[in-house]
Amino acid sequence: MTAKSRRRPAPRADARPAPRPPASSPVALVIAAIVFLTCAAYVMPFIPDDSFISFRYAEHLADGHGLTFNIGEEPVEAYSNLLWIVVCAALYGAGLDLPAVTPYAGILLGLAALYVLWALCRRRAPLWTQQLLPLLAFASCGPFIIYAVSGMETALFAFLLLLVVKCSEDFVDAPGWRPLAALATAGFLVSLTRPEGVVVLPAALAFVAWESRREEAFRRGLRSLAIAAAVFGVATMAYHAWRVSYFGEWLPTPFLSKGAEGSSLVTGWYKNLHRYFVNLLYFAPPQGYLFAAMLGLGIEGVRAARAAGVRAPGDRIALILGLLLFAVYVNFVDWMPGMRYHAPLAAILVVPMSQLHRLLPVGAWESASAAHLRRFAALAAALLLAGGVNLSHLRHATAKMTESARLCYMPLAEWMRATMPPGSLLAMGDVGMVPYYSGLRTLDIHPESLTDTYIAQRAFSADYVMTKRPHVIALSVRGVYSARMDPLHWELYKSEAFRIEYGFVGTVRNQWYEDRAYWIFVRSDLGLSEAQLRALPEGIGKQRRTRFDL
8 A cells, every 4th residue: 555545544433523512592601600790799809919010010101111110210020911011001091090990801801701611611511501510610719700800910811721722622623724823812912911821822732733633634734833833932032032131131020039939949839739738828718629629620521521422622721731830830939819820720620621511411401300400500509609608718818908908008108108208219028009009119128029130139138228228118027016027127127227327107007917017117317297207007906106105
């Protein structure tokens, strides 16, 4: 038999494409959307401190100052969500207030993600009852909901990840330039939304090539995939060339500050696993069990589809991307409630979960008997109850953070804006809300600094801070009347130069459950009046200490 006469083997029975159902009732989508909107309204308002870093960059960009944290200074890449900053800059340029509008932008993106997820579920489950449970699992997922309304890029990242999954499946089922262009566009936008997104499109293209290897048009499709990969590589290299030339650094400061601590990856792994499964925060439950359960159910969904003889490539690419991003995130320690990095993964993990309806006979779903409806309603109620309990715990955690913003951060920022002379420099370790509302130039003195390249690369130095001569310094301390602070900040606090140049103003309590407060120091040569000093807010609770108590 000659090479030309050879024929490729016929596709296996378990490789037939999933059937594309005709237009079905959107009942499941409508119910899930109502649940999502209800849950979002339940947790609002919640805008964490980190969101205001993006807002500050976005406003400076829209005002023509470029991607800079402090106007007039060398730019530093303290963000990790460029595309979201561009979106926020557009909203701000349209005259909208970012803290007020971005939660609703996140909700709209969450609804868009829900729609794409429904489109994927319809391919796997033609009946609305089969579609509803996986959609409810996403619509009531606490980690995703709290960050959809947080003013952060979570909902945008989830939406684009789902588009990558959908476009990958579209291309496998019907190879062509249109689905490939859509896949490449979604993949490139994912890489601009978060740095780890750069691995998404290469993984998707590799999967698509492997999945299509038995198709008759494989060679032609392979050339198209190679061209898409080359274009993505060139675009990515061009972007990073611009980024390095603009900021002057290969690695952004969030990579340095959020990555593995010190030189050991194991330290970061241990901290993350402890937070995933043992204790995330004093006031927030660990979420590792939720994501582990979703991952396990997704694997079981892939197995159920294979046993039914249905090829649904989107299920496998969703699992691959989920596992790949999990492997990335285990190296980056983050204390935020709900596992902020992992929250968007809830969207793609639901895709293979939508195959779980195959574990029951078709007749069980098509039956409209009262007994069947009662069982289905009980299952849906149990799912919502589980999601609601988790969401209520997360709302309890986020409410405490919102209380800190309302009673501490915003009053402190207003006091600084009213008290400090124009052009003043603020030094503090939380560089979101207070710098944003005070309008002050800010030096990030957190030992793992986000916005200062020197500290991020070389570690904190008391001498370095003193050379900057900040007008006001806010040290994060445990204790209102006794100072338990970071050892590096203690070195600054106890230095002779600090004691000579700075005077203590008072404490502003920002947490009661860990007895945290800011100790405020102002440069002595500013000559603040007694009225200005007494106007310092007290923060949360009635405990405070001022210079007048000394």
